[in-house]
Amino acid sequence: MKVSKYCFKCVSCGKTVDGFGQWLSYGRKCPECGKERIETFYYDYSSLKSLIYSKKSNTNTIWRYFDYLPLDNKNNIVSCGEGDINVERWKFLEKYAASLNINCEVWVYRNDENYATGTFKDAGASLAASVLKEHNIENYVVASTGNVANAFAYYMSKAGITLYAFVPENALAMNSAGVSYYGQGVFRVLGDYAKAKKVAKEFANKHNFLVTGGNTDPLRVEAKRTMVFDWLRNMPEFPTVYLQSLSGGTGPIAIEKAIRETEHLGLPCKLPRFLMVQPDGCAPMVHAWEKAKTHSFPDGWLNDYPVYDNPETKIPTLATGNPATYSIVGELTRRSGGEIFSFEESKCEDVVRAVAFETLVGTGPASAVALGGFFKALKNGMIKNGDVVMINIGEGLNRAPEFLKSLTYTEQKVVHPDECELIDRKKLQNDLWNKINLL
Numbered sequence: 001m002k003v004s005k006y007c008f009k010c011v012s013c014g015k016t017v018d019g020f021g022q023w024l025s026y027g028r029k030c031p032e033c034g035k036e037r038i039e040t041f042y043y044d045y046s047s048l049k050s051l052i053y054s055k056k057s058n059t060n061t062i063w064r065y066f067d068y069l070p071l072d073n074k075n076n077i078v079s080c081g082e083g084d085i086n087v088e089r090w091k092f093l094e095k096y097a098a099s100l101n102i103n104c105e106v107w108v109y110r111n112d113e114n115y116a117t118g119t120f121k122d123a124g125a126s127l128a129a130s131v132l133k134e135h136n137i138e139n140y141v142v143a144s145t146g147n148v149a150n151a152f153a154y155y156m157s158k159a160g161i162t163l164y165a166f167v168p169e170n171a172l173a174m175n176s177a178g179v180s181y182y183g184q185g186v187f188r189v190l191g192d193y194a195k196a197k198k199v200a201k202e203f204a205n206k207h208n209f210l211v212t213g214g215n216t217d218p219l220r221v222e223a224k225r226t227m228v229f230d231w232l233r234n235m236p237e238f239p240t241v242y243l244q245s246l247s248g249g250t251g252p253i254a255i256e257k258a259i260r261e262t263e264h265l266g267l268p269c270k271l272p273r274f275l276m277v278q279p280d281g282c283a284p285m286v287h288a289w290e291k292a293k294t295h296s297f298p299d300g301w302l303n304d305y306p307v308y309d310n311p312e313t314k315i316p317t318l319a320t321g322n323p324a325t326y327s328i329v330g331e332l333t334r335r336s337g338g339e340i341f342s343f344e345e346s347k348c349e350d351v352v353r354a355v356a357f358e359t360l361v362g363t364g365p366a367s368a369v370a371l372g373g374f375f376k377a378l379k380n381g382m383i384k385n386g387d388v389v390m391i392n393i394g395e396g397l398n399r400a401p402e403f404l405k406s407l408t409y410t411e412q413k414v415v416h417p418d419e420c421e422l423i424d425r426k427k428l429q430n431d432l433w434n435k436i437n438l439l
């Protein structure tokens, strides 16, 4: 008798584990080889195609793909609109590319519109809360640079699960508040993200609580990969380039997995070139990648990366100073024909102002890194004629009130109307684009 629609497989040795319950009983280690990284497999992929294209589904959240998520009982779904978000074509970026003689389509995936907490972490949190509920887990521990903590706090609260979130010392006040006001536990660890992860793990061991598996956690990966299904459903052509700001790399890991699952069904997708952008204040994967490239990717390059303690960055949500997933993300990026490069944090405001002027969409600093990366990629020949570019807008401006404050550029201090200078919006717009030209 088939007990479930899915199983896990150890990525190292292929050993099969029957599902989440069994995985937990093994202490989340492969019973054969002891490794911790597993992937989810479904016994029957035959209805995935119709599920993607069906006009009859009553939801466009990630739960549209329930048959291909590792949850057994629909009654356990904990949901709040996650993944039911727009794929938009941003023609002003296409126009800009055309001014540089590059004809491409530019699309954005609007995770700022996720209902629960407005980031692309909502999807993974929804699935995690649902699966934990199904397995009667009462306490959960997560280490996060910020946005994951908020998303998990929301969904765990909804599921009646107690969350303990560990954030690094430099996490935004907004991030710890966003856990705390739901009445969930938050620990600001005096140290960086690597330290927060360590303390979280030790705390979880001490209390025998479950702790999230990080960037390759199958719950986060499975949920996030549904964006590939959404692109297939909503776009006339599948992206040939995927741009994302890079911290630990769950995004690219999830996309590659979904493409492996769907390619053989005859669906029109193939691995897009991954253009992964790190802020220059915390760019260990960029430095590793540049070194490897300079030496023509020598043997062992995937294990040769720097570790930065307490990275100084204005964008703590992207501050993974110890890039333990580089061996995975580096390999995927290389296989995809992509690049890992950095964007200057000091230029994020210029990007966000220009984008807001044209679209009225306010993007947070982590999204600004991806959008800035787009401009840089255009100028450095990483985007080519005929490309279909997908930019992941990972968060909106409401995620970062401090950053929002730094966006003011038309304020004048006055006491008398004679002092008030009129503004010329055409000129403002030109000035903004001149700055973009200089990136």
Ligand SMILES: Cc1ncc(COP(=O)(O)O)c(C=O)c1O
Binding pocket: 119, 120, 121, 145, 147, 148, 215, 244, 245, 246, 247, 248, 249, 250, 251, 252, 317, 318, 366, 367, 393, 394, 395
């Ligand atoms: C808004 C936003 N964008 C991008 C990232 C990077 O995600 P990852 O590198 O795990 O795919 C994060 C999280 O760390 C984020 O919060």
Ligand SMILES: [Zn+2]
Binding pocket: 010, 011, 012, 013, 014, 015, 030, 031, 032, 033, 034, 035
């Ligand atoms: Zn194994």
